[in-house]
Amino acid sequence: MSRVIFHIDVNNAFLSWTAVDLLNKGYRMDIRKIPSIIGGDESKRHGIVLAKSPVAKKYGIKTAETIYMAKKKCQNLKIFPPNYSLYKEKSNQLFSYLKQFSPNMEIFSIDECFLDMSNTTYLYKDLKQLAYTMKEYIKTHFGFTVNIGIGNNKLCAKMASDFEKPDKVHTLFQEEVASKMWPLPVEDLFMIGKSSAKKLHELGIKTISDLAHVDLSKLQKHFKNNAIVMIRHANGIDDSEVTDGKYQTKNKNISVSKTLSTDTVDIEFIKKVLLQEAEEVGRSLRKQNEYAKTIAITIRNKDFFDYSHQTKLKNQTNETKVIYEVALDLFLKTWKRDYIRNIGIRLSDFVEDSHYQISLFESEEKIQSKSVDQTIDKIKDKYGFDSIIPASLLTSSVDKSKNTR
DNA sequence: TCTGGGGTCCTAGGACCC
DNA sequence: TCTGGGGTCCTAGGACCC
Numbered sequence: 001m002s003r004v005i006f007h008i009d010v011n012n013a014f015l016s017w018t019a020v021d022l023l024n025k026g027y028r029m030d031i032r033k034i035p036s037i038i039g040g041d042e043s044k045r046h047g048i049v050l051a052k053s054p055v056a057k058k059y060g061i062k063t064a065e066t067i068y069m070a071k072k073k074c075q076n077l078k079i080f081p082p083n084y085s086l087y088k089e090k091s092n093q094l095f096s097y098l099k100q101f102s103p104n105m106e107i108f109s110i111d112e113c114f115l116d117m118s119n120t121t122y123l124y125k126d127l128k129q130l131a132y133t134m135k136e137y138i139k140t141h142f143g144f145t146v147n148i149g150i151g152n153n154k155l156c157a158k159m160a161s162d163f164e165k166p167d168k169v170h171t172l173f174q175e176e177v178a179s180k181m182w183p184l185p186v187e188d189l190f191m192i193g194k195s196s197a198k199k200l201h202e203l204g205i206k207t208i209s210d211l212a213h214v215d216l217s218k219l220q221k222h223f224k225n226n227a228i229v230m231i232r233h234a235n236g237i238d239d240s241e242v243t244d245g246k247y248q249t250k251n252k253n254i255s256v257s258k259t260l261s262t263d264t265v266d267i268e269f270i271k272k273v274l275l276q277e278a279e280e281v282g283r284s285l286r287k288q289n290e291y292a293k294t295i296a297i298t299i300r301n302k303d304f305f306d307y308s309h310q311t312k313l314k315n316q317t318n319e320t321k322v323i324y325e326v327a328l329d330l331f332l333k334t335w336k337r338d339y340i341r342n343i344g345i346r347l348s349d350f351v352e353d354s355h356y357q358i359s360l361f362e363s364e365e366k367i368q369s370k371s372v373d374q375t376i377d378k379i380k381d382k383y384g385f386d387s388i389i390p391a392s393l394l395t396s397s398v399d400k401s402k403n404t405r
Numbered sequence: 406t407c408t409g410g411g412g413t414c415c416t417a418g419g420a421c422c423c
Numbered sequence: 424t425c426t427g428g429g430g431t432c433c434t435a436g437g438a439c440c441c
Contacts, residue, residue, distance in 0.1 A: 013441095046409050063441095066407050109441045193439050224416075226438095255411060296434095304408070310434065342409090 002174070004127055005242060006115040007149040007157035008098060008134070011166035013111035014038040014051035016144040017090045018080050023143070035059055036078040039067045045259050045341075050082055054166065087111075093142060101134070106242045114154055116242035131169045139167065155238035156181075158190055177236035182209035189233055196223070196230075208234050250288040250350070255298075256280045257344025263302040264340055271328060277345045278324035279376075285347055286377055291316035293349035295323060297330045300342035308346075309334035316351050320376075321369045323347070 010016060015038050019031045035055045040046030047067045059074040071077055091110045099105050104116035117127055124130045131148040139145050149161030151172045159181055160172035172180055187197035189208050199222055205211050212234035219227035232238065256277045264270065274297075285292055296310030309330045317323065327345045 040409060042407090044409095045407085047407070048409055050409085064409085068406055068408085072406090112441075191439065195438060226415080251411095252413070253411090257410065259409065294433095306436080308435065312433070344410090346411095 001118070002152050003116065003118040004121070005151055005154050005157040006102075006117055006127075006131060007108075007151075007154070007161040008094075008113055008115065009147045009149070009158075009161045010094065010111040011145045011147060012051050012053060013090075013144075014082055014087060015053055015080075017087050018083060020090070020143040021083070021086055022080075031078060031080065034078060035061075035074045035076060036080065037061065037067070037070060038082050039070070039079045041081065042067055044261065090142070090144070094138065094146075097138065097142075098134070101130070104242050104244050106244065114157065114242045128169065128171065135167065135169060151236075153236075153238040154240055154242065155190060155233055156236050159188075159236075162188070172236070174236060178209075181236060182207060182212060182234075184208050186211050186234075189230075191233065192230070196226075199223070250290060251284075252350065253346055253348035254281050254284045254292075255344055255346035257298060257342055259300075259342045260340065265337065270331070270340065270343060273343055274327050274331065274345065275324050277343075278327055279320050281345050281347050282318055282320040282323050282373065283377055283380070285318040285350070286373065288350075290350040290352055291318045291354050292323075292347035293351060294347070295326045295330065296346040296348070297327050297334065298342075298344040298346060299331075299335065299340060301336070302339040302341050304341070305338075307334065307336075310346075312349070316349075316354060318354075318373075319369055320373055 012032065015036065016032060018038060023030060032053050033055065034053065035058075036053045037049045037056055038051040040048055040050060049061060049063055049065050049067060049070050052061050052063060052070075056070070056074060056077065059077075061070045061073050061077070067079065087110055094111075095105070095107060095113060098113060098115060102115045102117055102120055106114040106116075108114060117124075117130075121127070128150060131150060135146055135148055145167040147161040147163075147165055147167070148169045149157045149159065149163070149172065150169070151157040151160050152174050156172040156174070156177070160170040163170040163172075163180070184207065186192055186200050186205055186208055187194075189211065192200070200206075200211065203214075203218075203222065205214060211230060214231065216227060216231060219231065223230060258273055258277065260269075260273065292313070293316045294310055294312050296308055298306065298308040300306050311326065311330060313326070323345065331343070
């Protein structure tokens with residue numbers, strides 16, 4: 001019994017959603033029809049392209065390139081700031097609509113999901129027709145367009161939704177792989193990024209067809225175990241399941257990082273940033289009721305060189321104070337005294353309970369610190385993240401803007 | 406010229422143990 | 424002077440995704 005999977009992908013999600021919002025607010029122009037982008041704030045050194053209109057694409061503008069470059073390619077480019085809470089809202093709207101069509105939906109990102117339609121054939125005679133119905137409903141009721149890809153597995157569905165955009169339904173069934181997917185350049189294949197594409201080209205592998213027919217042992221010399229997956233993908237083979245939210249577990253790591261307003265060696269300033277970050281990751285971890293065994297700090301210097309350092313704790317924690325102290329210690333041990341552009345904290349190795357040895361008694365101080373966290377979390381749940389700020393942050397100019405994408 | 410942020414997964418290499 | 428091998432755990436760094 002072969003499976004049927006849908007992949008639904010919002011066209012230029014951030015830009016489309018901002019366009020819909022502006023139109024709702026009486027803005028006269030549809031920014032999808034002009035050269036426009038959603039871009040980060042250059043003054044805060046977040047100056048990259050987050051999304052582009054089809055017209056901007058015609059100018060050669062690419063996602064994730066610098067706004068500086070994008071402006072060079074198109075003089076009259078219109079730039080709009082991102083609005084993450086709006087995007088979350090639009091995303092929820094879309095997913096709650098789609099969920100009615102199958103009990104098995106996997107949310108892949110804020111603007112993409114998979115629907116396993118395999119066991120719905122008794123409900124819908126013509127699944128391709130159903131996809132068109134969904135697409136039209138979304139367009140007329142929500143105001144933005146999607147691409148829907150249909151295939152016998154997740155990979156094919158995802159590749160299909162990427163074919164021609166926007167506002168299209170495409171199929172990529174097993175028997176269509178050779179005609180529809182093999183002619184494409186190898187870098188179009190899911191999970192072939194810049195680095196793999198470069199190596200493949202050097203090996204004379206230019207198309208997905210080339211990759212589908214390459215000798216496994218030859219490829220393994222360059223890609224190790226990954227070669228197997230690459231060749232399977234090139235042949236349209238993928239056994240992975242659509243995993244419903246109820247099986248989707250909590251995050252396996254939680255991280256936060258901030259690009260500073262200027263490159264700095266000011267340790268007092270860095271301490272303030274670390275404290276704020278410890279508060280953020282600690283809170284996220286407490287929210288999923290887990291404790292971290294590993295804490296890491298990540299540093300990016302002014303030359304864009306990244307380095308990191310991590311440590312495994314004897315006793316897992318989710319306390320802001322402990323996270324901060326460990327992170328600061330790691331930082332001081334690692335820092336090369338170079339000018340810092342970006343600093344972050346990452347928590348990983350989660351466990352569900354806080355039980356550890358030395359349980360004869362917890363120190364008074366520790367119990368107090370825990371109850372402080374609980375109190376702060378409660379207040380922030382009620383009044384918002386910025387309602388309580390550690391005293392030492394009140395005088396700092398740390399950028400508190402958060403990215404929810 | 407200026408280059409975000411938050412995830413997942415994998416691998417190389419060192420430490421350590423038997 | 425030449426000197427095992429395997430397993431496991433850990434860290435750092437990289438590739439990829441949106």
